[in-house]
Amino acid sequence: MVILPGGDEPLYVAIYRQLRDQIQAGTLPAGARLPSRRALASQLGVSVNTVDGAYSQLQSEGFVESRPRSGYYVCVIDALQKLSLPGRRPETQPAQPDAVAVDFRPGGAAREKFPFSVWQRLLRSALEDPASLERTAPQGDPGLRRAVADYLYEARGVRCSVEQLILGAGTDSLLSMLSYLLPNRCTVAVENPVYNQAYRLFARMGHPVRPAEIDKQGVLVEPLEALDDVLLYTTPSHQYPLGLSMPMGRRVKLLNWAGSGRFRYIIEDDYDSEFRYDIRPLPSLQSADENGRVIYLGTFSRSVAPGLRVSYMVLPPELLRLYEAEYRRFSSQVSTVEQLALREFLVRGHFATHLNRMRVYCRAKRRRLVAALAPLEGQIRIIGEAAGHHLTVQAVNGMTERELCDAALTHGVRVYPISPYFMGPCPYDGKVLLGFGSLTDQQLEQGARALVRAWQR
């Protein structure tokens, strides 16, 4: 056996590697006995300890086995079968050049007004705390949860103890957690149209999923009457994506429905309730829930920053018991240092100030866009509440959804069809979404001018 010097690596590694290669190549066949440690050491002019190191490594990896009072023997190792792979390893696709000048993508939020230096200061000071390296409680930092509970009570009338509040790394993450908590037999009824991640998620997690149809007041309660063991996903403050608000009468019907059956729960996704521009929003559905049937859901991604992965969920008592029995053992998914900084952002009043500023700013943006679209009066109608970060536009000049999108695109502007938000066929035509959250005033006006040209009939 010849052992070649191994360059930079320790001698024992060189010996180990060359023996291993010979075993894998079959030069040292299964059952062969390795030279004794002394013999090899003397042959190579190295210490017995060095050979020992190599043999231990080979033994630990299962290439050789030690037989007491006899020595080291090469193990039987099957040949590794190799199939032909179904295609090459994927690599990045070059991005396609984009001819779109203004993209009214929904979901964006304005960043110009974010108090970046305040945030940096709070995060720097959170960093000074060695606790920032530790995991928080599974539900999240208690101080942050207290601050969120206070805010939700003030702003949305949400009534909950700190124990009922659970922080997660984004809405999808909390929906996953809920899906985990629910018995598998539990049906999930989703408002139709809907934030489409929600139904994909529940369906993939093994729950039967069905649409819950809506009218102008929101979810229709009658079709739900036959269902028990059911979770209803809804956005009562600002229906996503249609932008409608659920009136009090429908809310009470819905709460009474949930309170009167077996295991009926409502997820109230209050995703952008911070952004109402004309009148104060109705308090949350959760605030009127006397029976512990509403799961309240919200996020800081829109109101603070998308890069901040902090969302929250209020569990009613019965589900909280399931959480405690089933889920509390899982670690929190939320960055500790960001939780600490966010706690101070809320406690010291920066969040309230920021929201007020953002509301003024986004209202002005929305008004600017609505005004710039005024020449289209008689051609389109803007539906839904004066709220959030997108407009829902209804054509009244006979244009279809497809025509609205295509005409916009030929004028360099992208608007978004509403039909993909439906489970099953879209019951009406001629509606599109215009997100304005992340566009500058100049982009808004440029985009609107192009749409006026594109949609004028």
Added chain:
Amino acid sequence: MVILPGGDEPLYVAIYRQLRDQIQAGTLPAGARLPSRRALASQLGVSVNTVDGAYSQLQSEGFVESRPRSGYYVCVIDALQKLSLPGRRPETQPAQPDAVAVDFRPGGAAREKFPFSVWQRLLRSALEDPASLERTAPQGDPGLRRAVADYLYEARGVRCSVEQLILGAGTDSLLSMLSYLLPNRCTVAVENPVYNQAYRLFARMGHPVRPAEIDKQGVLVEPLEALDDVLLYTTPSHQYPLGLSMPMGRRVKLLNWAGSGRFRYIIEDDYDSEFRYDIRPLPSLQSADENGRVIYLGTFSRSVAPGLRVSYMVLPPELLRLYEAEYRRFSSQVSTVEQLALREFLVRGHFATHLNRMRVYCRAKRRRLVAALAPLEGQIRIIGEAAGHHLTVQAVNGMTERELCDAALTHGVRVYPISPYFMGPCPYDGKVLLGFGSLTDQQLEQGARALVRAWQR
């Protein structure tokens, strides 16, 4: 109708609130007509605009409806039914006083050696980047993924493109994602014993889960031969919690099994491969996989800090296609600013330095604990590799697991039974875990002295 002055709130809110209360109390019954805006304004001595504001709010909330050329009428709103709640709202339980002086809880990691000031500096500088407020790509920051891919190749022989690497907010979060990607019919076979979150998670997500029995070499392959459409969860580098390493022969058998059936995948959870103290660990199972059947999983929670919620997963090409079709639309759950800081931590070599230091430090800790337990020779045996952050102890003096735990506790020390890690009955008795990752030298020695007294027969 009497409207009382409303304190600090705007006049229109006071009017709105009092009308709403009267509607809810039934004083203004369903169908009643509100006074005209002019009449009420003149009666209250306020402007018509103020009354307008109150009526709009009531209308928007669905308490009244407007009938053209007629006025505002109170809507029919069902009474809210109230059930008796099953118990009070939960509040915090006071923590029980703890008589345990030394807690050998597994899962902890040493923090004293963490280069906190370097980390703070990197995080501060990541904060300067406005991109820290934005969401990263769904799979995570490409620069960080490149750095992780390079590290995994160097340290563990993992071969993957940046596209195959997906960052998540902890191992549980990535297991959820996998569960989402798998067809529901897919069975999950988990090594027994096992990190028990893994099987709970898959079971709750609707997958049939079954144990995969192990011997001293790891997972037994023969019982798996009958299974297709299956995902096997295993920890080949350092079996959790027994601490064994899977030898090469078994690895090849396992890879050949996975390569030869329909939809057979292996999750290789390489949770603490950074911490080997005697010999270099065998390269990852993934590195020997020629058929694209291994999902490689790891985390920075142990090697950097538990408060940092960053873990990673390498998907083989076929599953990557499922991810791209099904999951890429979901946002990343990982904090952006921490991704940026971690990227620099890796790229600038701090991670490598830190790991080297930690390895030396943890090895010393482990040796100290083993040495302090030496008086128990003949009473206990330490099994498993010299690796990780816990010892697995086997009683050879006839003590049962229960007796080991109870005797320790009466001496003020908590050790952890191994049976909870089993699906079904634990096939042997007298094994416990001693986590040493987060204990000081003094605690280690104090704890070991107590165990010597507790376990001496």
